[in-house]
Amino acid sequence: MTELLTAAQMRAIEEAAIASGEVTGLELMERAGRGVVEAIFEEWPELAQTSHRAVVLCGPGNNGGDGFVVARLLKEWGWEVEVFLYGDPEKLPPDAKVNYERWGEKGEVAPLIPGSLDQSVDRGLENAIYKDQYDASGTWESETNIGQQTIFIDALFGTGLKRRFEEDLLDVLKEWGDYCYEYAVAVDMPSGLCSDSGKCIGGHWVFSKLLVTFETPKVGHFLGHNMYDIKSFKTVDLNFHWNTDADTVGLLGYTDLQLDKDGWFDNGMQKTLRTHKYSHGHALIFAGGPGKTGAARLAARGALRIGAGLVTLGVPPSAQMEVASQVTAIMLRRVTDGSGEVDGLDVTLRDDRINALCIGPGLGIGARGEALVKTTLEGKRATVLDADALTLLAQDKALFDCLHKNCVLTPHGGEFARLFPDIAEKLNAPATKGPAYSKVDATREAAKRAGCVVLFKGPDTVIAHPDGRCSINSAQYERAAPWLATAGSGDVLAGFITGLLARGFDPMRAAETAAWLHVECARSLGPGLIAEDLPEELPKVFRDLGL
Numbered sequence: 001m002t003e004l005l006t007a008a009q010m011r012a013i014e015e016a017a018i019a020s021g022e023v024t025g026l027e028l029m030e031r032a033g034r035g036v037v038e039a040i041f042e043e044w045p046e047l048a049q050t051s052h053r054a055v056v057l058c059g060p061g062n063n064g065g066d067g068f069v070v071a072r073l074l075k076e077w078g079w080e081v082e083v084f085l086y087g088d089p090e091k092l093p094p095d096a097k098v099n100y101e102r103w104g105e106k107g108e109v110a111p112l113i114p115g116s117l118d119q120s121v122d123r124g125l126e127n128a129i130y131k132d133q134y135d136a137s138g139t140w141e142s143e144t145n146i147g148q149q150t151i152f153i154d155a156l157f158g159t160g161l162k163r164r165f166e167e168d169l170l171d172v173l174k175e176w177g178d179y180c181y182e183y184a185v186a187v188d189m190p191s192g193l194c195s196d197s198g199k200c201i202g203g204h205w206v207f208s209k210l211l212v213t214f215e216t217p218k219v220g221h222f223l224g225h226n227m228y229d230i231k232s233f234k235t236v237d238l239n240f241h242w243n244t245d246a247d248t249v250g251l252l253g254y255t256d257l258q259l260d261k262d263g264w265f266d267n268g269m270q271k272t273l274r275t276h277k278y279s280h281g282h283a284l285i286f287a288g289g290p291g292k293t294g295a296a297r298l299a300a301r302g303a304l305r306i307g308a309g310l311v312t313l314g315v316p317p318s319a320q321m322e323v324a325s326q327v328t329a330i331m332l333r334r335v336t337d338g339s340g341e342v343d344g345l346d347v348t349l350r351d352d353r354i355n356a357l358c359i360g361p362g363l364g365i366g367a368r369g370e371a372l373v374k375t376t377l378e379g380k381r382a383t384v385l386d387a388d389a390l391t392l393l394a395q396d397k398a399l400f401d402c403l404h405k406n407c408v409l410t411p412h413g414g415e416f417a418r419l420f421p422d423i424a425e426k427l428n429a430p431a432t433k434g435p436a437y438s439k440v441d442a443t444r445e446a447a448k449r450a451g452c453v454v455l456f457k458g459p460d461t462v463i464a465h466p467d468g469r470c471s472i473n474s475a476q477y478e479r480a481a482p483w484l485a486t487a488g489s490g491d492v493l494a495g496f497i498t499g500l501l502a503r504g505f506d507p508m509r510a511a512e513t514a515a516w517l518h519v520e521c522a523r524s525l526g527p528g529l530i531a532e533d534l535p536e537e538l539p540k541v542f543r544d545l546g547l
Ligand SMILES: NC(=O)C1=CN([C@@H]2O[C@H](COP(=O)(O)OP(=O)(O)OC[C@H]3O[C@@H](n4cnc5c(N)ncnc54)[C@H](OP(=O)(O)O)[C@@H]3O)[C@@H](O)[C@H]2O)[C@@H](O)CC1
Pocket: 010, 011, 014, 028, 029, 032, 059, 060, 061, 062, 063, 064, 065, 066, 093, 156, 157, 158, 159, 160, 161, 162, 163, 164, 165, 166, 187, 188, 189, 202, 214, 215, 238
């Protein structure tokens, strides 16, 4: 799994590599700067064909040092380069100072003050070669300014951002926003954003199109929604050895989920000639009352498509006809809260073959729902608790205390705040200093308190285990799937997790795999998807994965 590091973890591995004598800080900075230049040319090959103009903003720390390296290398490439420094050159850290001086042999450094960017951009426009012209066929070529593009490089702050910017810097950054054209590059972090949480600490942050980070991405790159302007994300290999005992956060990718043929068909999950439907588990999903059964039906469809051998919808007698008229392969069983009628849940659960439960979607928050959640939790079976079940847990401490290690909670932001109000308050408080409390911190704390896996939804879905393991399923950058924010898609996700629990996945792996496949289905479908489509897309996604 790609390990995502916090600023402190990154600093620790860098310091260890330097202390071991394997590499110097100066060499790392050189590799970082070179990597940025290579990333620029890889991203925009047209820029490598002729010389252009770069405006490099350098900050007072080592991020600024990287900026001086980039400036020098672009100058050596024949570019016109303007460098601005925010801060006192005498106070630069040693490696940044060396690169400041190396750049000083090639060009000047101007102080970064309000107005300096306006003047720089004016100079760029004066020098620009306009190519508006009729081409051979008589068509007007509308490309302007292609002869000499200005590339903006943000090397102000990286992992060392600690506090809100002073007003003069805020003024400069707002100017920068006006000039953030096609070619803008963030070195390690968009300056102003916290590399642990993705939150805006500076009071403003610098927009870019390309983000280049070093060695391994930082946790904050995949949290929050402030990096929507970044179209391309690249990681430069700094080429040093490291490993860390720290609790790093994993970025979920295909290879981590053991979805390859061996993994997928392993551990009793195998669908072979010798197995039958009961080998793949039996999921029971509770439906709400009349007019409220759609959510559970979506979840049931998801559980069946992801491979549970059997899926039964547990319906209240009053909704039986409604559900019966809508389902075919999914079975149906009348389930009450066990308070006197036949077919109480306690009776249903005597069937040991039912090995995964899902409760919450469309359930309602009345007495029936509460009694069902209680009985469900008493059985200690693998259980997904979503939607209304989460509200019920939030309302009743005794019920919350019944959670056990085989549960998976799947809150969205609102449900999370109801369940863990104090944690949500910390998470949602305005970030004023770095590193800021992050969604990863919050989800880990919640999982520990609940004693079970918590999957905190969003484009940055965070999944945490009470033992501290944590991963992010990102639907950002090249995996963006904003059309997944549609009514009922969370119900399908709950069903996916339940289906995998039925197939024998442990709760953490079920949550991770389901979340990843959920986004894959959305990406495969594209804009226009509705929740019903998601389970139906699974066979195609599986086929494309070679399963
Ligand atoms: N790790 C690696 O392997 C490698 C890391 N590398 C690079 O180093 C970067 C990290 O460098 P870094 O630690 O020097 O931090 P950085 O982001 O430059 O900022 C610190 C400076 O900013 C200042 N400052 C903070 N907040 C402020 C504010 N609001 N307003 C004003 N000032 C503020 C702070 O001042 P202080 O708080 O100490 O007064 C300090 O002077 C990393 O992102 C990467 O680009 C590569 O070179 C190669 C390998």
